[in-house]
Amino acid sequence: MVISNRIGSDVTQSSKNQKILQSRTPTKIGEDYEGYLAMLFILRGAINKYRYKVGVQIDQAYKFDDLLFLYERGGKRYSRCLQAKHTTEKKKIDSMNLLTIEQSDFSLVKYFFSFKDMTREDYFRDITQDQLIVYTNFQLNVDSSIGSKMKLSELWQPFESIKINDKICKLIHLLEQVNDSDNLLDVNKNDSQRYRFNKEFVQMLKSKANEYNITRLAQAFKDWLTGKKVLKDVECFIRPYWKFLTEEVLDATDKKIREDFLQAEKKHLSKEAKIFHKKLLEDMDRKNKQNVKKKHQNNELTLDILNKMAGKIEEYPTWEVDVHIRFDDVIKIEEIESFLGLFVMAVCQPNHSELKEIIKADIRQDQYRKYGGDDFYTEDDIDRYVEEIFNHFHADVFKWKDSETDRKKRNNKVTKECYMSDENGKQFLQNQWKEVKFDVRQPVTSFTGRDYELEALHANICRGKTVKSQTRVICGAPGMGKTELIRGYIQKNSRRYENKVLWIDGRSSESIEN
Known part of the structure; x- marks a missing residue:
């Protein structure tokens, strides 16, 4: 009778996992x-x-x-x-x-x-x-x-x-x-x-959210005028501020950037427009530095170029806006x-x-x-x-x-x-506890005792915990109860093996094949 045991695999696996963990980024x-x-x-x-x-x-x-x-x-x-x-x-x-x-x-x-x-x-x-x-x-x-x-x-x-x-x-x-x-x-x-x-x-x-929104608005506004993005892709950023943009930045009728904003006449600009002007320049400067790194030196973006692009927009949106809403009310306290x-x-x-x-x-x-x-x-x-x-x-x-x-x-x-x-x-x-018992039978109803043999068998199987797979052979004269001992061991200890037990009749090559 042959019994195989997987005890000991966890120790080896644990040391492997530790080495893997140490090498991870x-x-x-x-x-x-x-x-x-x-x-x-x-x-x-x-x-x-x-x-x-x-x-x-x-x-x-x-x-x-x-x-x-x-x-x-x-x-x-x-x-x-x-x-x-x-x-x-x-x-x-x-x-x-x-x-x-x-x-x-x-x-x-x-x-x-x-x-x-x-x-x-x-x-x-x-x-x-x-x-x-x-x-x-x-x-x-x-x-x-x-x-x-x-x-x-x-x-x-x-x-x-x-x-x-x-x-x-x-x-x-x-x-x-x-x-x-x-x-x-x-x-x-x-x-x-x-x-x-x-x-x-x-x-x-x-x-801080209002300040960050100006940064997002500047990028969306630039991407729209340069054609990098279509209006519907940036509408969620631009539409809430359309009143501000058409009053302080953009002349929607003549399709151009307002002169005061273009020339940075700060005495005529509101505090919101001053910050927007600064953020827009910062975004364009960042874009120009990227172009230099990519050796696209002829693609420098300036407010004058942005102004020319504003004139090429075929149709400006005609959104209805709340004339009473203030710039910093776009983001609501609620x-x-x-x-x-x-x-x-x-x-x-x-x-x-x-x-x-x-x-x-x-x-x-x-x-x-x-x-x-x-x-x-x-x-x-x-x-x-x-x-x-x-x-x-x-x-x-x-x-x-x-x-x-x-x-x-x-x-x-x-x-x-x-x-x-x-x-x-x-x-x-x-x-994890689903039983897989192939051709396993219960011991005879008269099976009793043999506690010493069962404990000795289990102790023998549990030796050598660094070995992944172990084999044990039970020997004895015919009829002395080797098979019933194994069936008794399975009945008592199968849960130790997650209830996964395969029983193969090895009396002949035909029984193994069957």
């Missing part, structure tokens, strides 16, 4: 981090009996595209959209990172505009937003001052420092800690925190409040390695609830099963995630196949 670790978060949501969604779908790389979520968790509650559909940011170093986020309009992983201005873009998407039309989450293992420097060495807005409020109740405003004054339990995000990590921004932050963010009501900043969260162990702990707890009371189901068995389940789970989820990344690169549309659902999650956990 920060970018690769960041991608794995997103995959582990997807595993966490799929697993916890199944354990907590959500009706859900999980998606990754969803274009319609813009800067919150790393993970989308769609779920049903009370007959309504809700969504959580998440952006993951991982660092392998000890880094802190300060007020400059949050309020900048330049390139930053944590610019709340850009996250706000992603929120605005999402509200225009048909994809989210019948879905209620629950949370917009930035999830990171960065620390948050809550003692950083707001206003020191920076201006809140070049246009709306130059300042050296902001005071609240006659005290210098620090980031901590603008935050509210989220203490509600969350069965998807809660982790056993002492310094992990989730924050929302309070009402004191609303006007600050509105001011929009800022709606965004901040959804936005959650989860900081000091588990890093790449810690998140992996949290997933294993969740799997272990789930399996222990199911099998932890069995006499023969030891702690070592549970640990081994957890490792097996994690490896299978990891392989399935990362294969799916990689396919979604490829789909996005190919610009293919999102379909129902692009999600992991609650059914996938439940089926996955159940399939």
Whole structure:
């Protein structure tokens, strides 16, 4: 009788995984981090009996595209959209990172505009937003001052420092800690925190959003006049400011740029037009530098050239505009409040390695609830099963995630196949324990005792844990009960082998073939 055992493969695999992890780049670790978060949501969604779908790389979520968790509650559909940011170093986020309009992983201005873009998407039309989450293992420097060495807005409020109740405003004054339990995000990590921004932050963010909108307007305006983009592609940027553009920048009747704006007669320009003039020049200067790098020196763009291009536009839009709306009213306070009501900043969260162990702990707890009371189901068995389940789970989820990344690169549309659902999650956990017993029979009803032999057999099989596959042969005279001993061993220990047992009758070549 021959028995094969796979115990020991986990040790070898673990050392291989460690070598692979050490050779990974920060970018690769960041991608794995997103995959582990997807595993966490799929697993916890199944354990907590959500009706859900999980998606990754969803274009319609813009800067919150790393993970989308769609779920049903009370007959309504809700969504959580998440952006993951991982660092392998000890880094802190300060007020400059949050309020900048330049390139930053944590610019709340850009996250706000992603929120605005999402509200225009048909994809989210019948879905209620629950949370917009930035999830990171960065620390948050809550003692950083707001206003020191920076201006809140070049246009709306130059300042050296902001005071609240006659005290210098620090980031901590603008935050509210989220203490509600969350069965998807809660982790056993002492310094992990989730924050929302309070009402004191609303006007600050509105001011920076207005400034950033001028930058976006300048680029859209230039792209339209130069023919780089058609009007319908930039309408969402230009139309809200059409009153300002036709009064201060563009003469729509004569199809030219107004002389005061062209000559930069700043004494005749409003403060909004002065800033727009500056941003437009900065955008053209950036374009000219790109042309020099590409050796297109003859393609220099100036306001005079832009003026000539304005005369070549065949038809100007005839949008109806609200004559009473002011420039800085295009972005409404209510929009800022709606965004901040959804936005959650989860900081000091588990890093790449810690998140992996949290997933294993969740799997272990789930399996222990199911099998932890069995006499023969030891702690070592549970640990081994957890490792097996994690490896299978990891392989399935990362294969799916990689396919979604490829789909996005190919610009293919999102379909129902692009999600992991609650059914996938439940089926996955159940399939880990799906029995595969080929030609296995129970021992005879009179089988009893032989505890010593069964324990000795199991101890013998468990030796040599560095070997991936092991073979044992049971010898003895005919009729002494070798077959029944093995059947008794399978009956008692099959779960140690995930209930996957193949029984092959080796009495002859014909029986093996059959």
